[in-house]
Amino acid sequence: MELVAEDLQAFAVFAEHRNFTRAAEELHVSQPALHTRIRKLEARLGERLYVKQGRQLLLTGAGERLAAFANDAKDRAADFLRTLDNAPPRPLVLIAGSGAYLYLLGDQLRRYLTRGRELRLRTGDAGATLDAVRDGSADVGVTALGIPPDDLDCTLLVQVPQVLIVPKAHRLAQRRTVRLKDLQDEALVVPPKDRPHRQQLERSMLDQGIRWSVAVEAEGWELLVHFVRLGIGPAVVNGSVRTTAALRKIPVKDLPPVRYYVVSRPDRDERVEELMRMLT
Structure with a gap:
């Protein structure tokens, strides 16, 4: 079995992005060509190097070890070249x-x-x-x-609390703290289902038997805050998230800190x- 330097370089870039489109762009090759190269590398090694989980590509144990080896080889080559030209x-x-x-x-x-x-x-x-x-x-x-x-x-x-953000006119806006039961029947602005923050919130709501619904899914804290400011619904966010004077941040007592x-x-x-x- 032989590992070709170009294959190692290609896999290292793929492992960095875990996205065929971005990796192919960095390598200046087509996406099908990169996909074929990695598939052949898997066949040569007899190991799966990545798996698909939802919308994400995750490295397997063999993939993580190969990526570490490829990056180590790249660093050693760079270190050697620096001894030659003092880069x-x-x-x-x-x-x-x-x-x-x-x-x-x-x-x-x-x-x-x-x-x-x-x-x-x-x-x-x-x-x-x-x-x-x-x-x-x-x-x-x-x-x-x-x-x-x-x-x-x-x-x-840093350790930050989880907080509820609401417009000043919301029914909970004058509360100093809230509990999850206060969100009964609320329509919330939430991250997509595959995000850890969303998954923890759903588990906590389920554990307490709280009914709620999704007002809108938003990718990224800034968009969540924007939708709350528009009045689409409240949101539970990390306490480090910055908001505006038009919104209230209220600690959620029965959610763990982040x-x-x-x-x-x-x-x-x-x-x-x-x-x-x-x-x-």
Whole structure:
């Protein structure tokens, strides 16, 4: 069995994006050609490298190991080339969700970049963030986690409550706190069904036997806030989400807080240590 460098490079890019269209664009090949290359790689290895779950492509255990190997090979090649031409080190890669970038990391990133450091930014949900840190395609991740994984170093960044946001004219707007039972028969603005925040909310509502309905599904905190401001319905969001003076934020007492962590591999170097110190 032989692993071809071009196949490893192609799979590393696919593993980074977990999306055939974006990976093919970066590699400057057609999407069918990339799909065929990875299918042949799976056949050669006798292992599934990814699976489809809903709208997402997830790496299998074999896929994560191959991505880590491919990224390690790429880094070793880059390190060797730097010994020849004294090229500067590659920029570090940070991956986080859009909410973390919007509401938690702005000041830290400005301070880091004003020191003249280069930093490549990627976006991803919790699963994509953990996968990218594990396989080496990202150096540091910031994401919300219920239970931090044992194989990565996870440092608590911030803990925020879950809050209900409503217009000032809403029946609950004058409450200092609410409980889920107060949302009986409400039509809520919620994320899509495959998002962890939506899934936790649905489980909590089901556990308490609360009837509710979907007013509209919205991708991203800013769009949720926008729909609430339009009066389409209230929404439960992370307490870090910024709203406007036209809306009230009310803590939900019987939902757990959301904990954001800075995540890295245990074998991180001094540059990664510096970035983590700046973030926390």
